[in-house]
Amino acid sequence: MSTTRRFPSDLSTPEFTYVVVKILMMLYRANMLDLDHAQSILKAEFPKQMARRKRRRVSKLKRSSKRTRTFQYNPDDMLTPDKAAKVLSLSVKTLANMRSAGSGPIFIKMANRTIRYRYSDLEVFIANSAKHSTSQY
Structure with a gap:
């Protein structure tokens, strides 16, 4: 009889999500995992959240939230x-x-x-x- 173990019972769902994302980030930063593979793992582990993310549309009228960085140069640069x-x-x-x-x-x-x-x-x-x-x- 095989039992599938999802996660320890003392670990809540948000904590489990945090642990999974943290491990994926560590593997990505260590160049042991590429971005596409990390996204496929997230899709397999959290299908509802990833599907919900696809349905959202970004209005073209919204400005991007990226901050523009102004560089300060020295006169001799x-x-x-x-x-x-x-x-x-x-x-x-x-x-x-x-x-x-x-x-x-x-x-x-x-x-x-x-x-x-x-x-x-x-x-x-x-x-x-x-x-x-x-x-x-």
Whole structure:
């Protein structure tokens, strides 16, 4: 006669859930378990909760709850074109076009053909780009 043991009787359901998730997190952090495998284990162990999660819809009008992280750079930090474009709120392509036309911020071309921008040069570019009226263009 085989008996299936779900969990110890002195362990409540929320405690059991906590233990299972904690073990999965430890295995995932130790690179012994990938995310897809962890999700399949959770689906097998908690089918109702995982099914309920699928039915929920996220409204497109809601803003994401992710916080945007603002980085503080030192004046001598060398930024890649991606980071410099984020600082200037431009696309990388626009920054490349400005670099080609000679109208953008000062850049440094390294020996291996990589482009870098000094953060202090970006601040100067922003300060020099400030205008009081449209006749100053």
